Amino acid sequence: MAFASGYFKTTYKSDLAIVETFSLWICLIILTLGLIFFPFFASAFLMDLANQVFLALIGAIALMLLTGYAGQFSLGHAGLIAAGAFTTAILFKELNAPIWVTLPTSGLTGAILGITFGLPSLRLKGLYLALSTLALHFIVIYIGAEYETQRGFATGVVIDSPSIGPFLIEDPRLWYFSLLIIDILVVIFSINLVRSRTGRAWMAIRDRDVAAEALGIKVASYKLSAFVLTSALTSIAGCLFAYYRGFVSVEAFSLHMTIEYLAMIIIGGLGSILGAIFGTIFVVLLPYIIDALVDILHVPTRLTTYMFAIKYSAFGLIMIIFLVFEPSGLVGIWHRIRDYFILWPFKHKPLGER
Amino acid sequence: MDKAIDLTLDGISLNISGLEILNFISMRAYKGELLALIGPNGAGKTSLLNCISGIYHATRGQIRFKDRELSGLKPHEIAQVGIARTFQHAELFRHMTVLDNLLVGRHIKMNAALLSNGFFWGKTIEEEVAHRELVEEIIDFLELEKYRKSNALGLPYGIQKIVGLGRALAMEPQVLLLDEPSAGMNRQEKEDLARFILRIRYEIGITMIWVEHDMQLVGDLADRIVVLNFGNKISEGKTDEVLNDPQVIEAYLGIKASAKG
Numbered sequence: 001m002a003f004a005s006g007y008f009k010t011t012y013k014s015d016l017a018i019v020e021t022f023s024l025w026i027c028l029i030i031l032t033l034g035l036i037f038f039p040f041f042a043s044a045f046l047m048d049l050a051n052q053v054f055l056a057l058i059g060a061i062a063l064m065l066l067t068g069y070a071g072q073f074s075l076g077h078a079g080l081i082a083a084g085a086f087t088t089a090i091l092f093k094e095l096n097a098p099i100w101v102t103l104p105t106s107g108l109t110g111a112i113l114g115i116t117f118g119l120p121s122l123r124l125k126g127l128y129l130a131l132s133t134l135a136l137h138f139i140v141i142y143i144g145a146e147y148e149t150q151r152g153f154a155t156g157v158v159i160d161s162p163s164i165g166p167f168l169i170e171d172p173r174l175w176y177f178s179l180l181i182i183d184i185l186v187v188i189f190s191i192n193l194v195r196s197r198t199g200r201a202w203m204a205i206r207d208r209d210v211a212a213e214a215l216g217i218k219v220a221s222y223k224l225s226a227f228v229l230t231s232a233l234t235s236i237a238g239c240l241f242a243y244y245r246g247f248v249s250v251e252a253f254s255l256h257m258t259i260e261y262l263a264m265i266i267i268g269g270l271g272s273i274l275g276a277i278f279g280t281i282f283v284v285l286l287p288y289i290i291d292a293l294v295d296i297l298h299v300p301t302r303l304t305t306y307m308f309a310i311k312y313s314a315f316g317l318i319m320i321i322f323l324v325f326e327p328s329g330l331v332g333i334w335h336r337i338r339d340y341f342i343l344w345p346f347k348h349k350p351l352g353e354r
Numbered sequence: 355m356d357k358a359i360d361l362t363l364d365g366i367s368l369n370i371s372g373l374e375i376l377n378f379i380s381m382r383a384y385k386g387e388l389l390a391l392i393g394p395n396g397a398g399k400t401s402l403l404n405c406i407s408g409i410y411h412a413t414r415g416q417i418r419f420k421d422r423e424l425s426g427l428k429p430h431e432i433a434q435v436g437i438a439r440t441f442q443h444a445e446l447f448r449h450m451t452v453l454d455n456l457l458v459g460r461h462i463k464m465n466a467a468l469l470s471n472g473f474f475w476g477k478t479i480e481e482e483v484a485h486r487e488l489v490e491e492i493i494d495f496l497e498l499e500k501y502r503k504s505n506a507l508g509l510p511y512g513i514q515k516i517v518g519l520g521r522a523l524a525m526e527p528q529v530l531l532l533d534e535p536s537a538g539m540n541r542q543e544k545e546d547l548a549r550f551i552l553r554i555r556y557e558i559g560i561t562m563i564w565v566e567h568d569m570q571l572v573g574d575l576a577d578r579i580v581v582l583n584f585g586n587k588i589s590e591g592k593t594d595e596v597l598n599d600p601q602v603i604e605a606y607l608g609i610k611a612s613a614k615g
Binding site: 011012013015016119197198200203204206207208210211212214215218219225 | 403407408409422428429430432433434439441446447449450454457458459461462464466467468471472473474478479481482483486487490519521522523
């Protein structure tokens with residue numbers, strides 16, 4: 001255990017540590033304590049925001065793994081969330097299935113969709129691949145809408161709160177802690193993935209697929225594994241989304257949702273799990289920040305009718321600003337601030353540090 | 355030479371959209387030798403390497419590694435067989451560190467799969483540490499210590515080429531295909547490279563097929579030379595013999611010079 005400057009590692013195993021320094025441990029403990037005690041002070045509104053962030057984070061990390069690490073573009077993200085949500089809704093309505101059935105089944109549905117719509121990635125790259133995954137979105141939405149009309153749930157499907165054993169997960173605080181635990185597991189799992197063999201293979205394919213194959217990486221199966229894992233994860237997020245909202249309707253899963261998830265990983269910073277976390281917080285909170293700004297600035301009431309349009313365009317504008325001025329995203333800004341303080345009074349970091 | 359044959363190319367022809375890139379090339383690489391593959395620009399040297407490493411599939415002909423038929427295998431299968439290669443433009447994984455680039459080279463020697471990686475169980479940790487040790491040996495061997503944790507993107511070009519060589523060495527190959535390793539290097543880097551190539555040749559003993567434009571390097575280091583010109587093999591043999599072959603001089607310098615010489 002050491003401070004950030006002037007410490008030396010003596011084994012290669014110690015170089016595998018994620019939390020390297022004493023100060024980082026302290027920050028992490030403070031963060032954990034903050035997260036644990038947050039629900040006891042927060043208002044219902046803040047609790048809802050936190051839960052929304054936690055829910056979105058699962059999908060954002062999945063998309064980060066697929067696009068930011070494996071380099072495969074996908075516009076089917078809202079479709080996959082919808083697939084999970086509708087699997088849950090259909091199983092609940094038709095069979096009255098409990099959550100320990102719907103959650104794995106949603107994951108399975110996602111995995112199957114992932115294989116199917118990952119197959120074009122073996123031939124297509126970049127925008128062409130993105131376009132082929134767009135088909136996934138419309139197919140899932142079509143099936144969901146058909147189910148709604150055929151079974152007479154024209155306005156959407158209502159789902160009861162899930163119960164695990166004797167616990168009925170209805171209270172926002174219970175949701176908060178359940179989602180927090182799931183998120184921590186997902187984050188740790190993905191950090192581990194990207195720092196070991198699988199993650200390196202994905203990144204190699206992202207950066208130079210020809211060289212990756214010449215080094216013995218089975219490009220096709222690694223691309224598919226990325227699609228399967230992330231699709232399953234996204235659909236599981238969709239299942240949780242359905243339970244949390246208690247209501248599933250196709251209107252919730254528009255293309256705008258896909259764009260939101262893309263914004264999370266771009267604004268956060270592609271190729272970084274921390275970036276996915278930053279991006280999710282930013283994108284989920286942005287509309288509320290705009291609302292708050294409107295309140296504070298006393299915008300004339302006739303302008304508030306355009307709020308929806310304002311939010312949309314603010315979104316696009318911020319995405320463009322990030323793409324042009326800070327392609328490494330929020331995580332890039334964070335690294336610069338951190339380096340500034342770590343290196344002070346020196347200006348430049350030594351060669352080789354990221 | 356009665357040494358064991360590692361790689362046999364038998365009548366390799368390659369046509370790409372009607373263009374004849376390679377025309378009935380036959381050659382052998384003996385075990386442990388440093389075989390230089392030279393020829394003017396566009397002679398088909400890189401195409402021949404691409405055929406061996408499976409990136410192109412030869413239109414006709416056979417490639418054998420020892421007794422194993424390689425024609426028709428995919429690049430990752432050929433890598434599994436024990437044939438590694440470097441690229442003309444290094445082709446490093448740009449957003450990964452030098453260390454990670456080299457660890458990708460260890461990919462085929464590692465076993466832990468997705469779930470084990472995700473949970474970072476004992477097996478994955480053991481593997482990561484063991485392979486890190488091997489990669490560190492390569493870092494020492496190629497004198498890359500100070501670049502260990504730098505991103506490949508920002509490295510000087512010469513260093514990128516050396517990292518590319520290290521990435522191929524990390525696969526512990528039996529045959530190493532080098533595609534113009536010295537291109538874009540300055541004098542000092544070339545001398546380092548020459549030293550590395552000789553150490554690989556004499557200390558590790560990997561068979562190398564080495565595409566090269568620097569005739570001085572070739573003349574100093576190569577055991578044997580194969581010369582290509584417009585997709586045809588025009589000469590093969592010991593270094594001194596080949597470099598004095600009138601046909602080779604003609605291909606490089608033109609007819610007049612060879613007549614004078």
